[in-house]
Amino acid sequence: MEVNHTDMQSDSCDPDRPAAHPGIFPTREAGKSDLQPAERSVDFPVSVVLPAGGTGERTGLQTPKQFCSFLGRPLISYTIQAFERVSWIQSIVVVVAKENMELMTDIVQRFQHGKVRAVPGGSTRHRSICNGVLALGEEEEEEEEEEVRPEVVIIHDAVRPFVDEDFLYSIATAAKEHGAAGAVRPLVSTVIATTSDGFLDHSLERAKYRASEMPQGFTYDVIYRAYQRCSESDFEFGTECLHLALQYCGTKAKLIQGPPTLWKVTYKRDLAAAESIIKDALSRSACVITGGSARAATLADALQEAVGAHGTELDVIPDLMGENARCLLKEWNFIQLSVNRSFLSDVEAMLTVLEAANRALLHPLVVIWVHLSDSDELSVSGRAAEPAAIMDLASAAKLRNILLYGIQLHQSKDTERWERSVSRVAEITSALIRERSPALVGQLLQA
Numbered sequence: 439m440e441v442n443h444t445d446m447q448s449d450s451c452d453p454d455r456p457a458a459h460p461g462i463f464p465t466r467e468a469g470k471s472d473l474q475p476a477e478r479s480v481d482f483p484v485s486v487v488l489p490a491g492g493t494g495e496r497t498g499l500q501t502p503k504q505f506c507s508f509l510g511r512p513l514i515s516y517t518i519q520a521f522e523r524v525s526w527i528q529s530i531v532v533v534v535a536k537e538n539m540e541l542m543t544d545i546v547q548r549f550q551h552g553k554v555r556a557v558p559g560g561s562t563r564h565r566s567i568c569n570g571v572l573a574l575g576e577e578e579e580e581e582e583e584e585e586v587r588p589e590v591v592i593i594h595d596a597v598r599p600f601v602d603e604d605f606l607y608s609i610a611t612a613a614k615e616h617g618a619a620g621a622v623r624p625l626v627s628t629v630i631a632t633t634s635d636g637f638l639d640h641s642l643e644r645a646k647y648r649a650s651e652m653p654q655g656f657t658y659d660v661i662y663r664a665y666q667r668c669s670e671s672d673f674e675f676g677t678e679c680l681h682l683a684l685q686y687c688g689t690k691a692k693l694i695q696g697p698p699t700l701w702k703v704t705y706k707r708d709l710a711a712a713e714s715i716i717k718d719a720l721s722r723s724a725c726v727i728t729g730g731s732a733r734a735a736t737l738a739d740a741l742q743e744a745v746g747a748h749g750t751e752l753d754v755i756p757d758l759m760g761e762n763a764r765c766l767l768k769e770w771n772f773i774q775l776s777v778n779r780s781f782l783s784d785v786e787a788m789l790t791v792l793e794a795a796n797r798a799l800l801h802p803l804v805v806i807w808v809h810l811s812d813s814d815e816l817s818v819s820g821r822a823a824e825p826a827a828i829m830d831l832a833s834a835a836k837l838r839n840i841l842l843y844g845i846q847l848h849q850s851k852d853t854e855r856w857e858r859s860v861s862r863v864a865e866i867t868s869a870l871i872r873e874r875s876p877a878l879v880g881q882l883l884q885a
């Protein structure tokens with residue numbers, strides 16, 4: 439997947455569908471969090487350093503992996519989102535290569551990330567992290583007045599986008615108590631040592647070892663002192679901050695087993711897996727608007743079961759008014775059912791409401807107009823008018839990151855034929871929601 443960081447459309451890839459991913463919460467508006475995780479708080483200031491100064495050589499791509507785009511958004515923006523939505527984190531420092539500082543500033547502005555500032559990285563990961571830690575200790579005139587020097591610093595690779603608040607809380611509180619804390623995972627492969635001429639020297643007893651992952655947490659003093667005292671060789675060849683804390687501060691990190699979501703995007707295949715997980719998270723539910731029509735409600739009931747079989751849960755409501763407006767704050771997929779009325783006013787009204795809610799800032803929204811008509815043979819004029827109208831509407835909506843699709847459905851008196859049509863609508867709907875394909879935007883698909 440060759441993705442240029444200026445190309446905000448990522449190629450679609452088609453990896454096996456992974457299990458639903460608990461680690462990503464793509465449900466946040468700029469500046470507010472609408473998925474309320476367990477209400478947590480800490481009584482000490484916590485800041486974050488996201489090392490993002492690498493080149494991603496192992497992906498084989500020109501674009502550093504942290505800037506590869508998924509659904510129009512760079513990977514690093516997903517990681518930042520995972521941290522900025524945590525209310526007890528006061529600030530985030532992203533450490534990027536000097537040549538990417540402008541790009542990083544653009545990303546922060548474009549996706550309206552809060553609490554974030556970018557600082558230049560170094561030639562190695564440790565040097566970048568050290569720059570980030572030092573930046574937290576410096577006064578910045580434009581800093582938020584309530585930002586103070588952190589007591590705890592969370593360090594997290596920017597290319598590990600799937601991290602949740604509960605685990606961050608565990609790491610931060612353990613770091614506060616013990617001076618350092620780190621995420622671990624069971625080893626998948628056995629670790630062996632080789633001789634200089636490439637033969638097995640010995641193997642380690644796998645059960646006694648763990649893979650060191652991120653996030654890691656440190657009291658500011660520990661990580662600051664560790665970097666003040668470590669050697670040039672550490673800076674050049676080291677890969678483990680926990681080791682520096684032990685070696686130079688005598689601080690034994692508390693190790694906490696993390697969820698499988700903590701993996702690092704390293705190779706090209708990891709990009710495909712990350713994209714699939716992000717799409718999965720966005721396609722778990724959809725809101726069906728029936729317009730109060732009894733026939734639309736019947737169709738919605740039939741769809742609920744059929745689409746549910748494809749892994750997407752439908753929430754059926756008559757409109758997006760009053761109490762139902764809550765869907766605007768948590769949904770990324772909307773299905774407007776229209777019976778016989780072939781004009782698109784229902785859809786236009788929905789697009790207006792979605793735009794007013796600024797809902798498409800972080801993720802492309804999907805709006806599917808399902809038009810149920812009574813006649814099996816549509817009049818030619820009816821057919822000609824609809825595709826042109828929906829294409830015009832879709833072209834305008836796409837500029838605002840809303841993907842509009844149409845599905846034409848005919849009410850057949852033949853039960854079997856009707857059931858087949860409903861099943862096709864469900865299949866098409868699920869595919870559109872999951873893939874969010876730009877290529878089908880504005881199309882009026884026949885079910």
Ligand SMILES: Nc1ccn([C@@H]2O[C@H](COP(=O)(O)OP(=O)(O)OP(=O)(O)O)[C@@H](O)[C@H]2O)c(=O)n1
Pocket residue numbers: 488489490491492493494495496497502504533559560561562563564566567595596597702703704
């Ligand atoms: N000089 C460096 C090197 C790496 N990193 C960051 O450290 C994290 C983990 O490093 P890694 O996965 O090795 O990233 P790269 O060094 O970019 O990958 P590669 O080794 O394949 O080039 C990444 O977010 C990377 O951007 C950094 O901030 N500064």
Ligand SMILES: O=P(O)(O)OC[C@@H](O)[C@@H](O)[C@@H](O)CO
Pocket residue numbers: 563595650651652677678679680702704
């Ligand atoms: O060596 P890389 O730069 O690929 O990745 C860094 C990892 O070593 C590091 O993130 C964890 O192992 C925890 O320290």
